[in-house]
Amino acid sequence: MTQHNGKHEETNNIMVVKNIRDPTARRVGRAKVTHAVVVIFLEFFAWGLLTTPMLTVLHETFPQHTFLMNGLIQGVKGLLSFMSAPLIGALSDVWGRKSFLLLTVFFTCAPIPLMRISPWWYFAMISVSGVFAVTFSVIFAYVADITEEHERSTAYGLVSATFAASLVTSPAIGAYLSSIYGDSLVVLVATIIAVADICFVLFVVPESLPDKMRLSSWGFPITWEQADPFASLRKVGKDTTVLLICVTVFLSYLPEAGQYSSFFLYLRQVINFSPAAIAAFIAMVGILSILAQTLFLSLLMRTIGNKNTVLLGLGFQLFQLAWYGFGSEPWMMWAAGTVAAMSSITFPAVSALVSHCTDHGQQGAVQGMITGIRGLCNGLGPAFFGFIFFLFNVELNEIDLVGSGQNADSASEVGKRKSVIPGPPFLFGACSVVLALIVAVFIPEHHNLAVKTCTMQTMSTTVSGGQCDNSTPGSDEDVEPLLQDSSM
Numbered sequence: 001m002t003q004h005n006g007k008h009e010e011t012n013n014i015m016v017v018k019n020i021r022d023p024t025a026r027r028v029g030r031a032k033v034t035h036a037v038v039v040i041f042l043e044f045f046a047w048g049l050l051t052t053p054m055l056t057v058l059h060e061t062f063p064q065h066t067f068l069m070n071g072l073i074q075g076v077k078g079l080l081s082f083m084s085a086p087l088i089g090a091l092s093d094v095w096g097r098k099s100f101l102l103l104t105v106f107f108t109c110a111p112i113p114l115m116r117i118s119p120w121w122y123f124a125m126i127s128v129s130g131v132f133a134v135t136f137s138v139i140f141a142y143v144a145d146i147t148e149e150h151e152r153s154t155a156y157g158l159v160s161a162t163f164a165a166s167l168v169t170s171p172a173i174g175a176y177l178s179s180i181y182g183d184s185l186v187v188l189v190a191t192i193i194a195v196a197d198i199c200f201v202l203f204v205v206p207e208s209l210p211d212k213m214r215l216s217s218w219g220f221p222i223t224w225e226q227a228d229p230f231a232s233l234r235k236v237g238k239d240t241t242v243l244l245i246c247v248t249v250f251l252s253y254l255p256e257a258g259q260y261s262s263f264f265l266y267l268r269q270v271i272n273f274s275p276a277a278i279a280a281f282i283a284m285v286g287i288l289s290i291l292a293q294t295l296f297l298s299l300l301m302r303t304i305g306n307k308n309t310v311l312l313g314l315g316f317q318l319f320q321l322a323w324y325g326f327g328s329e330p331w332m333m334w335a336a337g338t339v340a341a342m343s344s345i346t347f348p349a350v351s352a353l354v355s356h357c358t359d360h361g362q363q364g365a366v367q368g369m370i371t372g373i374r375g376l377c378n379g380l381g382p383a384f385f386g387f388i389f390f391l392f393n394v395e396l397n398e399i400d401l402v403g404s405g406q407n408a409d410s411a412s413e414v415g416k417r418k419s420v421i422p423g424p425p426f427l428f429g430a431c432s433v434v435l436a437l438i439v440a441v442f443i444p445e446h447h448n449l450a451v452k453t454c455t456m457q458t459m460s461t462t463v464s465g466g467q468c469d470n471s472t473p474g475s476d477e478d479v480e481p482l483l484q485d486s487s488m
Contacts, residue, residue, distance in 0.1 A: 031208035044163055049193070050186065069123075082229055100138050246370060253377040262389070292344055324423050
């Protein structure tokens with residue numbers, strides 16, 4: 001009896017010591033997926049509100065070569081995010097997720113108030129913030145710490161769906177507030193939401209990485225391989241099937257990343273969309289893309305198989321980009337938007353195809369290569385689109401800065417006079433997708449990949465201690481919203 005009481009007392013002492021060492025456990029409890037969901041929703045809801053004001057500020061700041069400067073700004077941000085994501089992920093393995101989650105959220109949201117204070121500093125901050133603006137990288141690592149392997153795919157899907165929900169709702173709200181109260185109020189509301197997100201991380205979000213894992217990691221220096229963004233890309237040529245898949249991803253995602261960076265500006269300038277119409281367009285495409293990835297994707301993969309689903313998605317993307325390139329009327333953009341929603345099935349289908357071609361122990365390595373390719377495209381795509389717009393002399397010359405529509409017609413006419421083809425970059429993107437289709441045809445549907453390496457996923461799950469991530473294939477991006485900007 002005395003021995004039993006002694007053990008009970010020892011257990012109580014251990015619990016007391018644990019609570020003293022980890023005060024966050026007493027204040028907010030254990031880490032949950034809900035914490036990650038709230039952080040992502042607030043961050044991208046704040047940025048979604050700024051969709052309309054950003055177009056105005058962009059033109060006011062760069063009245064000449066607007067598309068080119070937009071591409072360069074987003075391109076620099078994307079490349080910096082690609083370069084820094086592995087290092088931040090590796091450091092979070094040592095020092096914990098919460099501190100780096102706070103860092104990434106702060107720097108991602110830091111440019112927001114500068115939009116009205118100093119536009120030049122605003123765009124400069126956007127570019128530089130790419131070094132730390134890798135919230136998704138840390139969020140997926142956070143989720144991996146607190147979920148079992150069989151739960152991880154569902155948790156990642158919830159995070160991605162939350163991201164999509166924030167972008168479906170916030171642009172419409174921002175456009176409405178801008179039309180009634182002006183852009184200054186929208187920037188103020190976005191700033192308040194961003195500050196609330198930072199405070200939420202600081203005071204509410206608990207650390208997900210256990211103390212033992214953090215303390216034991218201090219003795220292990222971070223290797224260059226962990227911090228090298230090109231580490232996964234160097235393994236691409238070691239297997240023919242991996243090479244074909246990665247080339248397909250590069251050729252298809254390069255125009256997609258460029259489209260994300262400039263499409264709303266393109267709708268406003270060349271196609272003469274109002275701010276309200278742009279918000280409605282985002283909502284429509286976002287909702288349809290979610291439906292396409294949840295309902296149609298599973299049906300297609302059961303009926304026609306993984307590889308044919310990839311080819312079908314690339315076909316939709318080709319049709320969409322060609323339609324955007326030649327389309328000059330608003331109804332054409334709305335119709336092409338429905339096709340764009342169907343093209344969002346491509347990458348989830350690629351992830352599924354990889355999972356069928358790859359041994360279970362190699363899932364992390366191959367998925368890390370694909371994620372690295374996408375991260376590189378997030379830097380190259382915007383710059384590529386901006387340069388093509390500049391090359392074909394498609395520029396913002398006149399734009400309705402107050403939303404009244406009085407100069408919209410003249411702006412549209414100027415754009416049409418300067419270029420016979422309204423959207424040249426989209427046609428170049430369509431040519432890139434044609435090449436992706438040709439390469440994808442040669443991908444074997446059933447093949448065991450032999451990539452004898454263990455690599456960290458640069459923009460997805462970072463596993464503690466630098467071990468291989470053998471998580472569910474394609475887990476972090478099985479549900480990828482069409483309007484995702486992973487570099488943000």
